Structure formats: C-alpha cells, structure tokens
Amino acid sequence: MTSALYSHAPGGRAALPQQGRHPLPKPIDTGRVAELIGQLLAALGEDPTREGLAGTPARVAAFYDAFLSPDPSNATCFTETNLSGQLVVVGGMSLWSLCEHHMLPMNLQVAAGYLPRNEVVGLSKFGRIAQRHAGRLQVQERFTQQVAEEIANVIGSPDVAVAVRGTHLCMSMRGVRMEQARTDTVLDGGRFATDPVLSQQFLTLSTSQWKAA
Template sequence: MTTSVTGLGAALSTAVPAPGRPAAAIDTGRVAGLIAQLLTELGEDPTREGLIDTPDRVAAWWNAFLSPGDSATATCFTESRLSGQLVTVGGMSVWSLCEHHMLPMHLQVTAGYVPDGEVVGLSKFGRIAQCFAGRLQVQERFTRQVAEHLTGVIGREDIAVAVRGAHLCMSMRGVRMEEARTTTVHTGGRFGTDAVLSQQFLTVAAAQWGRRDG
C-alpha cells in the first residue's frame, strides 16, 4: 500500500483549468475516424460485422467521459450547534483513466471534514469526485484536487480525503498484480495537526473499504 500525505495550501487553483481536461469541444467524427484507423493498424477490419459501429460508439464514450460537467454549486445548511464533529462521506466509487497508459482505474473515495456552523449537502461530495475523475488522471492529483475543492466549499482547511485505487495499468499489464491497490491521503487543517482526529478518519475510511472488499 502506497500512502502519500500532504497538507493543503491556502491558495486554491480552481480558476486554472485542471490538467487532463479537454481545452475545446471534442470532434466525435474525427475521433471515430482515428479509432477506425487504429483498428486497421491492429489488423482488424472496421467495416466487418461487429465492428462497423464501434468507432462511433467509442467516440461517443470519450465525449461523455471527458464531459462530466462541473461539480455544481454546493448547498450548505445552517447547523449552529455543530462544532468539532467529524463528518465522513464514503462509498463513493468512480472510474477514471490513467494518463500514462490510458487504462481505467477504479477509485474508492472517502472524504471527511469538521463542520463549523453549517453542513455541506451530501450529494456534493459525489459530484466533486465524478467531476475530477472524468479526465486523464493520476490518483495522487485526483486526491489533491478533490481536497482542494472541498476546502473552497467549506472555507477552511479542515478537510481529509482518502482514495483507494485499483489500476488496470498495474493489474492487466506490466507486473499484472490483480490484487494491488494504491492508497493516497490528503489532509489539511486540524486533520494535519490533531493525531486523534486524523486516526479516526483513517479508521472510518479503512472500515468502509473493508466492507466493499468483503
């Protein structure tokens, strides 16, 4: 298990286009033509039965995958009596693409924060994960981007994000270790200074991953 732990910086880069996002609309017709060319170069006949519509289907998938939309405006609810409580949202499962080999990676995401007078609408967490997964990615960057976005949502750095990933670039190529998993952890604010709070979060995240593996 590889674990990377970093602190959140005060400045956010949400105004800068994130790596991996297409700069312009995707030309699905051109992409379909390139897929047909690839099939030909691989010794296939893109006009044969079974493949005749494959280039269009693949192009449509790329367009949908790389256009997940933004993470939408967060809905926050006032809860004036909440203070110091650990809130975690787990079970968020998203697919992304490794930008080194363009193979899928399956990411299980757990996010935690400490409310201070208000709570964040729960569906926001899943939308953020989907937004940053829908691009060519690396798990380490994905973890940081989710954490930094959540920091902007709550207005404080009391955020922790843990991600457990299964990478097909490791399980179906190279060393071909199907059971290998990569874990990344990004902490900020109290999660970086309060060992008890940090351990509570990691224990919850590990328990959620254990239930999914079981």
C-alpha cells in the same frame, strides 16, 4: 499509503497545498475521435467495416464524449449552527477514471471527511465533486489533491481529509499484471494534519469499508 506535505497557515493550522491547476479538457471532437479509432482498428489488423465493428468507432467516440465531460454543477451548503466538534465522513464512493499514462481505467474508492462550522455540505455533492475530477485523464495522486482542494473551497476551511484506494488496470492487466495490487492515497489538511487523533478517526472510518470489501 501516501500522504501529502502541508504548509502551515497562520496560527499553526496546516493548510492544503496549492498545486498548479490542471486545465479542464477541451470539448471532444467526436468525429475526429471516431476517425482515429477506425484507423487504430485497421492498424491492429481488423476491418473496421466488418459486422460487429462497423459502429465501434462512433460508440467509442460517444463514450469519451460522455466520460470526459464533467458535471459543472456546484456544491450546495446548508446553514446549521452549533455543529462544531463533529467529524463528517462520506465514504463508499466508487467511481472510474482513466489513467493518463496508458489510457486504461482505474477504479477509485473515495472517502472524504470535514469539520463543519456553521454550514454542512449536501451529501450528494461529495459524489459530484469526485465524479467531476475523475471524468478526465488522471493520476490518483492529483485526483486526491483536487477533490480535497474543492471541498476545502466549498466549506471555506482547510479542515478536510480525503482518502482514495485505487485499482489500476495499467498495473493489473499490463506490465507486472498484479491483479490484487491496490494504491492508497491520503491527504490531510487543517486540523486533520495537526491532530493525530482526529486523523486516525478519519482513517478508521474511511478505510473500514475497504477492509470489508
């Protein structure tokens, strides 16, 4: 399990590290993608015009177009007073991304926690935030960082923690081919980085579903 290092904001509160922004992908040229998939099939010794493969290039292009086009909708916050002191953890979020090193899928189990002040975030928005950053060529460490940063921006506070467990096909089906290998990343910001009890509470709640799976 890995965790990021944090700079400290005024008052001793740890702030989320701000990494260089990873640009969103440009619009997909589905015609060109289909053409290239056809060339790949031919290079693999296949006949891309044969029955069963004739529509494959277009289907693959359509998949990339849908998968790599993140939902741009923003998270919604609701005003709620007197909520200080609560820990909110949203877990059980399972989604797919593509490893940018081998372009193979990785399954990401995601849990996010935050400390509400005078607003709460619509629960479904955590899933949308995670899907938006998964819907591109990724690495798990950057994904964890981006999800935490966006949640922190939404709530206007660094009091955010994100835990991710990844199953990477680039490790399970190629290379060492270790099917049971899992990668955990944890990022603590604000009070989660300075309060070990709070951090442990988050980890206990967020990883309990992983152990049961």
